Amino acid sequence: TCTTLGQQIVNSGNIAAGSSKTYCAVVSSTTSVTQSDLPIWFSIASAINAQGDVIKDQVTLPQSRRFTLTNDQQGQVQPGGTAVYLHTLKNSGIxxxxxxAGQVLLGLQALNAADGFSYTLYFDANNNGLLDSSDPIVSDLLSTSATGLSAGQSIQLLVKVQAPASATDGLKSQVQLIVTPTGLVAGLSASVVQNTDLTTVNPNQLRLTKAQVSDELCNSINFSALTYSTSNVRVKPNQCVVYRITVRNDGAKAVDTVIIQDMVPPYTSLLTPPGLVMSQGTATVNNGQIVGNVGSLQPQQNASLYFSIRVNP
Structure with missing residues (x-):
């Protein structure tokens, strides 16, 4: 019944005369598939006498509209200071x-409107992950592209947070980035998706971001030259993902003894070499616990920790 899968195979092994074996095939589709009925062929051939057979099956994909939004973010600001959080919105439907206009609404909802924080949502027009003067304020997906967001495509959104000048040390504020599909498209509806950002007032203003990129061949060594994203990545067993964790001092004073911590994800293994790579400082791993000792960060300075993991077969 294929409830438990074994190792991937390319050979059936010996099958005695008059007996049979059952095999399970796992079929995956990309988010860009537009057909609902996909034909698929299975073949088998004897390595001894070349006798074989072929059967044709069909995979039926349900028609759907779906969005994915990544990820919840958190950071620190000084009283009167600002922070910008990066989010990726992907069209995971068909x-x-x-x-x-009005088909997909983009909005922000402060969870405590009386805390004095202000929030603004921008479209990352040049897709560089930074808030630039050319990035427009948005409230509707249509304003990001006149032709819409195609299946499998994604855009980046930036949430700008400003704390009131009167904010006290330790004050926390939360805001939700909400994507709201309205009505029907091609007779299909879609669910609301949202992320929540947490901002804490702290004179020593540190901001932490984590991004990733797939490395199917597991052969990347120059981690700093790769193009990272906050979007989820899909990899298969024995393929790799490279992570970048960046800490930035957005405050006006130097911060000492900065430490980055993370864990090797379950069912994966840290790829060594290259192991842990730091742009500044040193890093260690013990029982899957990763610790990066950055040291001191001057105002507006950042440091990154890189590591690659392989998905266990």
Whole structure:
């Protein structure tokens, strides 16, 4: 019944005369598939006499509209200071979204409107992960592209947070980034997705971000030259993912004894070499617990910890 899968095979092994064996095939589709019925062929051939057979099956994919939004973020600001959080919105369905005004709404909802924090949502027009003067304020997916967001495509959104000048040390504020599909597209509905950002007032203003990139061949060594994203990545067993964790001092004073901590994800192994790579400082790993000792960070300075993991077979 394929409830428990074994190792991937390319050979059936010996099958005695008059007997049979059962095999399980795992079929995956990309988010860009537009067909609902996909034909698939299975073949088998004897390595001894070349006798074989072929059967044709079909995979039926349900029609759907779906969004994914990554990730919840958190950071620190000084009284009167600002922080910017990066989010990635992906069209994980099968239809183009945002081709009409009001079809997909983008908005922010402060969880405590009386705390004095202000929030603004921007579209990362040049996709560089930074808030630039050319990045427009958005409230509708249509304003990010006149042709809409195609299946499998993604955009980056930036949430700018400003703390009131009167904010006290330790004050926390939360805001939700909410993507709201309205009505039907091609007769299909979609669910609301949201992220929550947490901002804490601290004179020593540190901001931590984590991004990743797939490395299917597990052969990347120059980690700093890769292009990272906050979007989820899909990899298969024996393929790799490279992570980048960056800490930035957005405050006005130097911060000492900065430490980055993370864990090797379950069912994966740290790829060594290259192991842990730091742009500044040193790093260690013990029983999957990763600790990066950055040291001191001057105002507006950042440091990154890189590591690659292989998905266990």
């Amino acid at each position: 239809v183009t979204e945002g081709q009409a």
